Amino acid sequence: MRNRKLLVAATLVASLSLLQPADAQQYSKYNSFEFDPIVRALYQPGNNLHTSVKPYRLDQIEKHYNTDSLIRRDLYKPEGHMNIWKRIIHDDLIKWDYKESDNISVSINPYFNFELGKDDDRRTWVNTRGVSFEGHLGSKISFFSALYENQAVFPYYVDEFVETRGVVPGQGRAKTFGDEGRDFSQSTGYLSYNAGTWINFTVGYGKNFIGDGYRSLLLSDNSYSYPYAKMTTTFLKVQYMVMLAQFTHIDKLERLGDERFPYKYGMFHYLDWNIGKRLSLGLFESVIWAAEDETGYRGIDMGYIIPVIIYRPAEYSVGSPDNVVMGLNLKYVPWKDAAFYGQFVMNEFKLDEVMSGNKWWANKQGFMLGFKNYNFLGVKNLDVQTEYSQVRPFTYSHYSPITNFGHFNQELAHPLGANFRESISFLKYRWNRWHLNLEAMYAIHGKDDLHFNDDNFISWGGNIFVSNMLRYDSHGHVIGQGLKTRIIHGAASVSFLINPKNNMNISAGVRMRDYSNDQQDLRSTMFTLAFRTSLNNFYYNF
Numbered sequence: 001m002r003n004r005k006l007l008v009a010a011t012l013v014a015s016l017s018l019l020q021p022a023d024a025q026q027y028s029k030y031n032s033f034e035f036d037p038i039v040r041a042l043y044q045p046g047n048n049l050h051t052s053v054k055p056y057r058l059d060q061i062e063k064h065y066n067t068d069s070l071i072r073r074d075l076y077k078p079e080g081h082m083n084i085w086k087r088i089i090h091d092d093l094i095k096w097d098y099k100e101s102d103n104i105s106v107s108i109n110p111y112f113n114f115e116l117g118k119d120d121d122r123r124t125w126v127n128t129r130g131v132s133f134e135g136h137l138g139s140k141i142s143f144f145s146a147l148y149e150n151q152a153v154f155p156y157y158v159d160e161f162v163e164t165r166g167v168v169p170g171q172g173r174a175k176t177f178g179d180e181g182r183d184f185s186q187s188t189g190y191l192s193y194n195a196g197t198w199i200n201f202t203v204g205y206g207k208n209f210i211g212d213g214y215r216s217l218l219l220s221d222n223s224y225s226y227p228y229a230k231m232t233t234t235f236l237k238v239q240y241m242v243m244l245a246q247f248t249h250i251d252k253l254e255r256l257g258d259e260r261f262p263y264k265y266g267m268f269h270y271l272d273w274n275i276g277k278r279l280s281l282g283l284f285e286s287v288i289w290a291a292e293d294e295t296g297y298r299g300i301d302m303g304y305i306i307p308v309i310i311y312r313p314a315e316y317s318v319g320s321p322d323n324v325v326m327g328l329n330l331k332y333v334p335w336k337d338a339a340f341y342g343q344f345v346m347n348e349f350k351l352d353e354v355m356s357g358n359k360w361w362a363n364k365q366g367f368m369l370g371f372k373n374y375n376f377l378g379v380k381n382l383d384v385q386t387e388y389s390q391v392r393p394f395t396y397s398h399y400s401p402i403t404n405f406g407h408f409n410q411e412l413a414h415p416l417g418a419n420f421r422e423s424i425s426f427l428k429y430r431w432n433r434w435h436l437n438l439e440a441m442y443a444i445h446g447k448d449d450l451h452f453n454d455d456n457f458i459s460w461g462g463n464i465f466v467s468n469m470l471r472y473d474s475h476g477h478v479i480g481q482g483l484k485t486r487i488i489h490g491a492a493s494v495s496f497l498i499n500p501k502n503n504m505n506i507s508a509g510v511r512m513r514d515y516s517n518d519q520q521d522l523r524s525t526m527f528t529l530a531f532r533t534s535l536n537n538f539y540y541n542f
Helices: 002-014 067-072 084-090 156-165 311-317 351-356
Strands: 094-098 104-119 122-137 141-153 175-177 181-194 199-206 226-235 238-248 263-275 279-290 323-332 338-348 364-373 382-391 420-431 434-447 483-499 504-516 521-533
Touching: 084 483, 104 141, 122 521, 156 521
Parallel strands: none
Antiparallel strands: 094 104, 104 122, 104 521, 122 141, 141 181, 175 181, 181 199, 199 226, 226 238, 238 263, 263 279, 279 323, 323 338, 338 364, 364 382, 382 420, 420 434, 434 483, 483 504, 504 521
């Protein structure tokens, strides 16, 4: 029943798409921050691309760049027929093109991560095996499907996260495996239809990202995959995205038999406008509501799926039971290969409370400022990026825990949730097939007191998954309140890229973490050696 309405809505929208044909499109699968070959070329004055909506549509980028050349990264590719060994090193493992009449293309690639490591006295490892299928059928339809099976022994702090939340960061539910291991799996995919020059419809099970930074305060790829139906309209210098998604709320970690988790829906609008040749402005709004509440079963609320309304009046008209998040995304390209960017998020706001300076709990806002420069100082393939974020307590939370801005016990925006300040910076360099990646992160996060029992529990606004009605007072709330925790991450890795078509690489790295507050002082150094295909982001810097 719950998925039927989502599919019906997508089918009704797609039935309106009898417009002139357009070239088939595929979304970029290169979503790894460390190895993304597409994003480096996009920050140029006047190219009229919408860089803040990810994954990118390759057909739109193809109008400005040869995407195959970007993916190849100027690396050698043999001419003529390639045997299976050459395909493993240089190309798709299996590829079939039939262009005589139907313009059909299908490719199959492995997905894997074989990793060994050490965290103090614990030997860690990851064993991921998977396969992906992608291609297009004719001039309008494209598809992607992938399945991954995993077993792993994680570092102590990641394992504690899994034990507490019941999910592996970004990769879904896990069950125990052996004495210290975890067993988990994931499947993703989409079916995309180009209805004309301007309009695209997509139904999928995956992740979306809005923003130009490493983090996003609006919508990120931090959480597990989810089902969604999305319409994107692109014309002149404007791109408008409307998305309906279904999210899962983990109300308790232990389930009885085949008992189902409660679920909720989210509706998202995002309008991105390229103003002139250098400035972009994005307007964001979303609403989260429970599929079933005290009034009974709601399902998909028809008042929210209209693509041209503003959510706050619509939400107020049904009694204000839902969670509305609004925001801005800004980008300015000062010169070639560089960008200043920023975001502002607002969950609730009262001007008189802001002006009073009394730190009202429901003044729930946050912002991000960042800068990135590819080919920094004229050095080819030297990239720098730095950004600062802060979010006030209780942002993204709600009086009803199910309507928080999260999915599968993970945040849909920043992985620290709320009540934090964070600075994070990167330095990356590529020479031929060698990649060097350096990372530094410093954060202050206000957490709930670990020693409080259920009867004395007070929310300090950092955990978005508990009711904000559990706060101690209405005023006096500041960032870092509660159990003030300092988090320091430092990481370095060197990798050798084997196959640019699927980011197959060998990598060695080290990560140092310092996590301290009045109740804990945890320091660890982790070493890893991996043979992998790096296509997705998984965030372990928290």
